[in-house]
Amino acid sequence: MRFPSERIVCLTEETVETLYLLREQDRIVGVSGYAVRPPQVRREKPRVSAFTSADIPKILALEPDLVLAFSDLQADIVAALIREGIAVHAFNQRDIAGILAMVRTVGALVGAVERADQLAAGYEERLRQIRLAANGRPRPRVYFEEWDEPLISGIGWVSELIGIAGGDDVFPEKAKPKRRGTGLSRRKR
Secondary structure, eight states: OOSSOSSEEESSHHHHHHHHHTTOGGGEEEEETTOOSSTTHHHHSOEEEOSSOBOHHHHHHTOOSEEEEESGGGHHHHHHHHHTTOOEEEEOOOSHHHHHHHHHHHHHHTTOHHHHHHHHHHHHHHHHHHHHHHTTSOOOEEOOEEEETTEEEOOHHHHHHHHHTTOEESOGGGGSOOSSSOSSOOOOO
């Protein structure tokens, strides 16, 4: 792997968006078909994967020096890429602290540590302001559903955001990840 990485394939949308926010989008050579933010990513970058499947030959043809992945759901893709000699960093952010750490890690991988820290610190401040604005207000009960079939709810960082915004998650126990895996329903994307 080169440092900082120059040719990156992002198998998840959050790393794509982070690289664009860090103004490091020129390093991206391939993305997940689910990457939609910022909107120009659909025009600018070739799609090389879904979420649990990927076109390994297409990824290899892009000659990445780093592939960014997410969670155990992409373990088979990651294993195939590692067998081909590709450096892979798999994130597993399940809460807000993990998301902020992912932003900072992506920044470190591309040599944009200061910009990544500023981006993460800006998010932390925004969350602090939202929490302050919600203090003393009535706390609505909130049900969040990410997907209807199969039913997927109970995502840790979403439950945290509901609390920060002044609400109470209807099923907070579902948002706590189990020690192994996520405790969430799996879906094919």
